[in-house]
Amino acid sequence: MARATGPSRSQPTTLSDVARLAGVSVATASKALNGRSQVRAETRQRVIEAAERLSFRPNQVARGLLAGRTGTVGLLTSDLEGRFSIPILMGAEDAFGAGEVAVFLCDARGDVIREQHHVRALLGRRVDGLIVVGSRTDPRPSLGRELPVPVVYAYAPSEDPEDLSIVPDSVGAGRIAVDHLLACGRTRIAHITGDPGYAAARDRAEGARAALADAGLALVGEPRFGAWSEGWGRAATAMLLDRHPDVDAVLCGSDQIARGVMDVLRERGHRVPEDVAVMGFDNWQVLTSASRPPLTSVDMNLEQVGRAAAHALFTAIGGAPRSGTENLPCRVVIRGSTAPLS
Amino acid sequence: MARATGPSRSQPTTLSDVARLAGVSVATASKALNGRSQVRAETRQRVIEAAERLSFRPNQVARGLLAGRTGTVGLLTSDLEGRFSIPILMGAEDAFGAGEVAVFLCDARGDVIREQHHVRALLGRRVDGLIVVGSRTDPRPSLGRELPVPVVYAYAPSEDPEDLSIVPDSVGAGRIAVDHLLACGRTRIAHITGDPGYAAARDRAEGARAALADAGLALVGEPRFGAWSEGWGRAATAMLLDRHPDVDAVLCGSDQIARGVMDVLRERGHRVPEDVAVMGFDNWQVLTSASRPPLTSVDMNLEQVGRAAAHALFTAIGGAPRSGTENLPCRVVIRGSTAPLS
DNA sequence: AGCGTCTCAGAAAACCTTTTCGGCCCGTTT
DNA sequence: AAACGGGCCGAAAAGGTTTTCTGAGACGCT
Structure with a gap:
């Protein structure tokens, strides 16, 4: 097909482009941009300026392939329309978004088959972990212990006490x-x-x-x-x-x-x-x-549940998994419908 | 640090593992699993069985790096708590989830700086496109024409008529x-x-x-x-x-x-x-x-707006971008509060 | 002068998959 | 008998980045 008439769609600039412009090898360019020590200050500066001029953004896909960690997590929700999933999702997104983690959102519509499908797809994308958000506080079946990445259950605890679940008290x-x-x-x-x-x-x-x-x-x-x-x-x-x-x-x-x-x-x-x-x-x-x-x-405090789940997942990815069900406190918001008896 | 005591966390199996078990090269294994024709039926069967036994799932990260397309899109919402974003998000997730596309969810909290940050992060992850979901139907600033991937605006149209916007009528x-x-x-x-x-x-x-x-x-x-x-x-x-x-x-x-x-x-x-x-x-x-x-x-019909946006993005990625604002019809849901005058 | 040390840059491997190309074997044609 | 073609498989490159290892040059010391 002929090239579309839309906007530029030019290839993103790569580290090779930067290296060429700075007159160094890609290895040196990489070290310069990542603050490695094996680079002379003057060279580093040249590389940084070249990267700046080409508005270079490192390809996270390549980086993920090499590192074995992609900096992504899967957020598996059962009912997106339900109003309980959303604040949790916000809390998790918030906790991750602050760092360098991106969130894949999947809605299983409460269907086990679809959930399995999504889990497989997410693992194929090599997510570093999973958060499973339920729509009710009733325990739900575990995804299983044999998954290659850590899993945290939020709002709806897992039936398996070996899993980690974060729920409101x-x-x-x-x-x-x-x-x-x-x-x-x-x-x-x-x-x-x-x-x-x-x-x-x-x-x-x-x-x-x-x-x-x-x-x-x-x-x-x-x-x-x-x-x-x-x-x-x-x-x-x-x-x-x-x-x-x-x-x-x-x-x-x-x-x-x-x-x-x-x-x-x-x-x-x-x-x-x-x-x-x-x-x-x-x-x-x-x-x-x-x-x-x-x-x-x-x-x-559902946002806090989401944040806690994200944080727990983060530490589990770091290699310190917890397990069991953790209950987070709720709070009373006082408005006009309650007041001391006069 | 010592190995954590958690579950296995074994490395996912790669195509090499499958090839070795089947007694063929990785090239042949790849062709066998992807239905390429250059493989004898008997060999293909052996590879498929090997893949089955190792429960092999191809690494989408590697595939994305090679293909230049990652099969991911970014969904940029302004207010996740708002009840208008959610159905749109569901519709989009639905339309993509059916195929082989995964969705990165980002909430900018209505903040321009954060939005910029998310756009850059998403481009770093080499998403194939972006959907921008607003929280009101008022026009919003464009992300700009110079992005390397197609963008579709949903619910809140872009101020730039060259962009494509999908909104309710x-x-x-x-x-x-x-x-x-x-x-x-x-x-x-x-x-x-x-x-x-x-x-x-x-x-x-x-x-x-x-x-x-x-x-x-x-x-x-x-x-x-x-x-x-x-x-x-x-x-x-x-x-x-x-x-x-x-x-x-x-x-x-x-x-x-x-x-x-x-x-x-x-x-x-x-x-x-x-x-x-x-x-x-x-x-x-x-x-x-x-x-x-x-x-x-x-x-x-917000879900439909989301689905239409996803579909439009899909065709734009395929190379046929549209532009302008497209109004989708709404519908009356009749309940007890209206009835013919007797 | 010879040797060791230190600093900095580059070559190359690795991550995993797909695709192209070359080669081998075997059967068929001239 | 030689050439040819087709079917099947493997080697290798590509994609972009990081890291390790090697090497080159400079400098100081004996």
């Missing part, structure tokens, strides 16, 4: 949520949460119960498991108010549920936070700041 | 939204939208006006520009109802605004959709399906 999240409500003077606390098939729902409920038990208290009724939706929040609240009209706080399993809860509370004439305090989980900005009043919520 | 989106409301028999249509500094707000308003003009109608009052928030939706609706209590449809600049609008309509006793139809833009699932009733919204 869901039980702790339940505890600090209740601790905050207790600090507000609430004692009749109900818990409306999502699908009991999710570890996140069960773990948070367990943490909430434990924190209440520590204070010599118990939940108002049983935790109400259901769905992660506003609709369930509304329905559950209606039932709750019928049975326990004296509740003074509702801990919700997600910000979406919390919005449904607050809607029904307001419709039934309960003031938030004066009569009933409401809390959510996930700290999803679009929901927490748009609700009336703004919603207190537990942030899972 | 915001004006058309406004038109089809009004067309839908007209088809429902609505004639007194108001428009409450977001920050007038955004091209998306202005373009949609323009499209809406044009569609109404085609029908011999006009908006009820002027378009109400404000902020992309529920709060603005509520405030603007209050003002609207005071001045024009006979409005029978509100076209909202975003789903968030629409939620605020619907809240106030319901509080003031207007039924949706019987008395007033409400529409949003963006089709953000968490908002549209959780509202009461579920919200009709205009979907910008």
